[in-house]
Amino acid sequence: MQYKTLDGNIGELKFYGDISEWWISGADFTRTIEEMASKFVEIHIRAHCFGGDVFEGNVMFNALQRCKPKTKLFIDGVAASMMGIVMQACDEIIAAENAWVMVHCPTGYQQGNKKQMFQAYKLLTGMEKNFTKVFVARTGKPEKYVEAWFDGTDYWFSAEEALAEGLITSIGKPVVDNVVQIDKPTENDQVESVFGRFAALMSPNSNANNETPIKDQKMKKEIIAKFGLSGVTEASTDDEVMAAMQQKIDYSGAEAKALKTTAIEALISGAENATQKKYEASLRVSLVAVGEASGLGVLQSMLGLNTPSVAAAAAPAAPAAAAAPAVPQVITMLNGTLVNASADDRAAWAWDKWQETDPDGVETMQKAEPEKFVALYQAKFGVKPVL
Incomplete structure (x- = not known):
């Protein structure tokens, strides 16, 4: 990881990417923090991260807790999932006014017998308890209040909302002027959600000649490289990059x-x-x-x-x-021959029954049987969903 000197006493580390062994690992982060701690009296971390591996994140959290110099983390774009935990080890957390924080329960994948499934359940439960302790310590809120954030929902907080909840300590100015204010990411707007990860760092294209500002070019180059987009360059417009992203997702x-x-x-x-x-x-x-x-x-x-x-x-x-x-x-x-070993009849299930018994089945139905999903949704809420 790379860092720079802001002045003789402050070092700044850029943390743009996911938490994982192949992107930004706990070992690499720890080495960098320890090296900076030997040189500076204050460490600044500029973060834009959608989270990642819990175990790698725990290593980062512990490294920051051991760090003797004062630590400040600046959320430039997004601090989601595991990054929301890691940043709590810093002395101060400053979010740009157009930044976002996301909190949700840890997830994982397991296949095997019932004992293996139970062990996975125990592991995820233990992670949730640790996350709860971290947020209770930062926010000062009751344990029951914090536990509600781990009900399976992705809770997105704007900078103002995050400050009100105690997840950050203050709000700072955007990274650039004329910053695009992104909406909360949604599963229905897949391209916009992915592209929105970078939108908080990009200013609108306002040149009459349709020329992209230098800061936009640098960020678009990062997007194009990360997602392997073809047919566009850093000089392309936002719409052209979005179109390339959509084509990539459709092909994938x-x-x-x-x-x-x-x-x-x-x-x-x-x-x-x-x-x-x-x-x-x-x-x-x-x-x-x-x-x-x-x-x-x-x-x-x-x-x-x-x-x-x-x-x-x-x-x-x-x-x-x-x-x-x-x-x-x-x-x-x-x-x-095929034998139906289930006695339930899901054709008669209402929305609440699906959510209680098989929430994943609702998601599958939305994609595979949209008409059935719309009817189920409308019966529950009285309006048609936007697919």
Whole structure:
């Protein structure tokens, strides 16, 4: 990590990126902080981070707590998730007036037996308790008040809201003049949310000749490099970069879907080879549907490909399965036929039932069955959602 001297007594470290072993690691951060602590009486950290690995973040938090010089963290754009925890170890936290802070519960992925699942649950619960202690110590709010931030929702706080909650100590001026005020990121505005990570550091393009200011060029160059955009340069307009971002996301989505389809076919063919039995066309269609709706992990378990050696032989080209969402209906294999092992009828579920029992299923429904999702939403809230 790079830092510079503001004067003879203050050093400034730039923390722009995610918390992880491959981006900004706890080890690298600790070495840098310790080196700065030996040179300066005060350390400033300029942060723009959407969070990352909890364990790497804990290393950073502990390094800042051990730091003897005074520490100030300036939120230039966003301090979200794990960065919201790390920054609490600093003596002062100053957010730009157009910056954002996001707090939510830790998340993780686990696949395995019930003991492994329970261990993952205990780990995440322990993380939440540690996060609660950190925020209680900073904000002075009751434990029950802070625990409400870990209900599964992403809580976005503007600089003013963060100050009112005690998450920061003061509000500073924007990094540049004429700063674009971003809205709270939403899942429905994927491109705008991603692009908005950088918008707090960019001023509007107001030149009559459509020339991009130097500061914008530098930031756009970072965006283009980070997301591998093609057909645009740092001299491109905001709209052109946004269009390239949308194209990238659309392509990535289609590519991922094609890869998943290939993996599903590989698992089914592998199971057929392992059992020396060819599935009927109707059964194969049902298996594909399960893989698409419930994930590769569920399909793999249903086909009896739970052991690493068998699974690898069955689908050597398949990507690692992500944690599968809740299965709408538990289906098992019996003598080459599909058997519905679930007694529930989800067609009759109302919005509250879905949220209580299978919130992931609601998200899947929104993408796979938008008409059903709209009807469910409208029945609950009386208005149609914006998809």
